[in-house]
Amino acid sequence: MRKSKTTQHKPHVVIIGAGIGSLAASALLAKDGYRVTVLEKNEQAGGRSSLLVDQGFRFDMGPSWYLMPEVFERYFAHFGKDPKTLLDLQAPDPQYRIFFHDKTHVDIVRNLDKNCELFESIEEGAGHMLRAYLADSERKYEASLAHFLYRNMDSVFDLLNVDLMRKGFSLDVFGTMDKHVGRYFESEKLKQIIEYTLVFLGGAPSNTPALFSLMSHLDFNQGVLYPKGGFYKVVEALYQNAIEQGVTFHFNTPVSKILTDKRRIVGVQTNTGIIEADVLISNADYVHTEDLLDNARLRTYDHAYWSKKLPAPSAFLMYLGIQGKLPSLRHHTLYFGKNWIEHFESIFGVKPYWPKNPSLYINAPSVSDHTVAPEGCENLMILVPVAAGLSDGSKWKKHYADFILDYIEKNMNIRLHERILTQKIFSVDDFTDRYNSWRGNALGGLAHTLWQSALWRPKNKSAHLKNLFFVGANTNPGIGVPPAIISAELVRQRVNTLLQ
Numbered sequence: 334m335r336k337s338k339t340t341q342h343k344p345h346v347v348i349i350g351a352g353i354g355s356l357a358a359s360a361l362l363a364k365d366g367y368r369v370t371v372l373e374k375n376e377q378a379g380g381r382s383s384l385l386v387d388q389g390f391r392f393d394m395g396p397s398w399y400l401m402p403e404v405f406e407r408y409f410a411h412f413g414k415d416p417k418t419l420l421d422l423q424a425p426d427p428q429y430r431i432f433f434h435d436k437t438h439v440d441i442v443r444n445l446d447k448n449c450e451l452f453e454s455i456e457e458g459a460g461h462m463l464r465a466y467l468a469d470s471e472r473k474y475e476a477s478l479a480h481f482l483y484r485n486m487d488s489v490f491d492l493l494n495v496d497l498m499r500k501g502f503s504l505d506v507f508g509t510m511d512k513h514v515g516r517y518f519e520s521e522k523l524k525q526i527i528e529y530t531l532v533f534l535g536g537a538p539s540n541t542p543a544l545f546s547l548m549s550h551l552d553f554n555q556g557v558l559y560p561k562g563g564f565y566k567v568v569e570a571l572y573q574n575a576i577e578q579g580v581t582f583h584f585n586t587p588v589s590k591i592l593t594d595k596r597r598i599v600g601v602q603t604n605t606g607i608i609e610a611d612v613l614i615s616n617a618d619y620v621h622t623e624d625l626l627d628n629a630r631l632r633t634y635d636h637a638y639w640s641k642k643l644p645a646p647s648a649f650l651m652y653l654g655i656q657g658k659l660p661s662l663r664h665h666t667l668y669f670g671k672n673w674i675e676h677f678e679s680i681f682g683v684k685p686y687w688p689k690n691p692s693l694y695i696n697a698p699s700v701s702d703h704t705v706a707p708e709g710c711e712n713l714m715i716l717v718p719v720a721a722g723l724s725d726g727s728k729w730k731k732h733y734a735d736f737i738l739d740y741i742e743k744n745m746n747i748r749l750h751e752r753i754l755t756q757k758i759f760s761v762d763d764f765t766d767r768y769n770s771w772r773g774n775a776l777g778g779l780a781h782t783l784w785q786s787a788l789w790r791p792k793n794k795s796a797h798l799k800n801l802f803f804v805g806a807n808t809n810p811g812i813g814v815p816p817a818i819i820s821a822e823l824v825r826q827r828v829n830t831l832l833q
């Protein structure tokens with residue numbers, strides 16, 4: 334496996350899937366001098382960050398919040414590029430609007446003083462507490478960047494780095510989010526405003542470690558950015574960069590088997606034949622990847638392991654092209670349902686079910702970007718977090734879609750029914766069909782509970798096959814576009830350690 338000085342051939346790195354982690358890793362490894370081939374089952378790059386174009390509407394099928402800008406800056410700097418020039422990054426203000434079940438609403442803006450005034454108007458003393466809470470969030474974020482995120486962790490000794498642990502305990506990272514937030518705020522509304530970002534990590538306030546209060550730093554201090562033209566512009570920038578580095582992409586090319594010889598991967602089977610590999614990296618979901626192994630004894634994690642794990646939620650998604658404008662929506666709008674806890678229970682409880690009073694998110698980029706919808710129209714993505722593994726099917730999806738439209742009308746006073754020009758519904762089984770997603774989870778793998786994060790997240794290298802690695806949200810550091818980019822830097826270290 335060592336890079337031979339005498340051979341003319343560069344080691345061949347094959348990557349399964351063209352999601353964010355793959356796009357980022359492929360370019361880094363091509364830059365490092367390897368021959369890199371990406372095999373993607375679908376027709377486009379991006380994976381869970383795909384693009385849907387219909388009748389002049391451009392729908393980002395996945396991400397809409399551009400967070401952690403320094404991760405993108407660090408990544409593109411490897412290639413002498415700056416995301417600020419590659420992307421037209423905009424800062425919508427208000428950042429988002431929240432509707433509560435009592436029919437009131439608030440706007441979170443880009444001005445901390447104003448947000449503190451808002452908190453104070455809801456609970457006496459909460460303005461001051463918001464500043465204290467955000468200072469703590471910032472410290473956690475800085476410590477995570479410095480100690481956790483860009484680090485391959487192989488054993489408990491990596492985690493027991495004294496400085497890291499000292500910081501961990503002093504920052505209250507191991508308790509749960511609901512307890513942590515409860516130390517600052519009493520009002521249910523304020524707790525909800527602070528805690529909803531956990532949905533981005535696939536967690537609930539009761540099962541997510543307080544470390545992830547760092548999300549509030551990204552949201553309130555740094556602010557949510559938006560690449561004009563839609564989030565898919567990020568995918569295009571990553572893809573274009575990979576092409577420039579010499580990466581070869583094959584779309585509509587599912588990998589159907591991973592071929593091994595003793596403790597090495599030798600290649601993969603595709604619909605166009607066998608492709609030999611010196612190194613294989615999988616960006617596909619972990620369970621699916623190991624199901625493809627021609628020898629099940631070489632799995633790192635068997636099905637019994639996965640049956641004890643908590644997947645990140647799936648999502649019930651509606652992509653709607655709407656005739657006319659919707660003035661009560663902002664670029665990002667949230668609705669917090671009557672029974673907030675019940676919705677989390679429907680996702681993470683012992684017996685998951687379809688939520689009856691859901692909280693939901695509406696992405697309406699056409700509110701601030703006229704390039705993503707025909708003139709005078711809105712493009713909406715409605716997202717209801719639901720449990721992974723629920724069964725749906727076309728009849729149920731139609732029924733639930735009608736329920737959600739009625740629910741939005743009743744609770745947010747927005748009637749959409751007669752104004753729908755185009756509609757696509759995407760739900761649990763679609764995640765499985767389109768991305769080979771484990772139990773149809775939407776975000777990419779395990780929820781970020783304490784025992785499913787950091788050292789305890791599935792490893793980015795196989796325990797038994799020395800040239801098999803993993804990249805993306807399934808592995809470290811975890812869920813979301815910036816973590817998937819960081820995971821590419823981590824896998825690059827692994828591959829270079831093996832091949833150099």
Ligand SMILES: Cc1cc2nc3c(=O)[nH]c(=O)nc-3n(C[C@H](O)[C@H](O)[C@H](O)COP(=O)(O)OP(=O)(O)OC[C@H]3O[C@@H](n4cnc5c(N)ncnc54)[C@H](O)[C@@H]3O)c2cc1C
Binds near residue numbers: 381400586588648817
């Ligand atoms: C609705 C929604 C909203 C989100 N919002 C945000 C947000 O606002 N901000 C944010 O940062 N993140 C968000 N996320 C999460 C983010 O999109 C994901 O965490 C991230 O895109 C995962 O990237 P990945 O590298 O793990 O690859 P994935 O996207 O999981 O891609 C894996 C790829 O592998 C391919 N594949 C699978 N099996 C095979 C096979 N056998 N052969 C070939 N190819 C195969 C799949 O088709 C896919 O293209 C959101 C996700 C969703 C669904």
